[in-house]
């Protein structure tokens with residue numbers, strides 16, 4: 001049994017509810033314990049994971065959020081920098097599944113957040129468990 005922390009950027013609550021449900025279902029189906037930590041936006045997720053990893057309380061992490069393009073360049077920053085920082089943490093050996101949706105509109109987000117459709121939350125949970133398994137194999 002592993003200890004998993006879901007770090008969610010609760011920018012769109014109704015979408016996060018579906019993503020977190022999908023991730024939680026996947027993790028609990030494998031007998032793991034799950035905690036959820038909420039931050040304001042996707043740009044805060046990497047920092048929160050970094051802080052939690054310092055405490056060595058969890059074995060793996062799932063990043064959950066939704067970034068929907070607006071009128072300005074800020075979408076590129078939020079989407080790109082959160083992904084880049086999460087990738088940097090994984091390259092440091094932290095097992096993280098990235099379930100941050102980066103989409104053009106809410107319709108695209110709904111399809112990907114819904115556990116009965118593309119279930120990107122569950123997919124991110126699977127990715128976190130895959131990296132944790134590799135840590136155990138190569139650690």
Ligand SMILES: Nc1c(NC[C@H](O)[C@H](O)[C@H](O)CO)[nH]c(=O)[nH]c1=O
Nearest residue numbers: 009011040041042043065066067068
């Ligand atoms: N526009 C979205 C944001 N923007 C907020 C940033 O993530 C960050 O919280 C802010 O810049 C303060 O540091 N965040 C999302 O998660 N989704 C968005 O669509």
Ligand SMILES: CC(=O)[C@@H](O)COP(=O)(O)O
Nearest residue numbers: 068070071072074075078
């Ligand atoms: C992804 C974003 O930061 C976006 O929601 C912000 O919208 P805008 O670019 O219209 O300020």
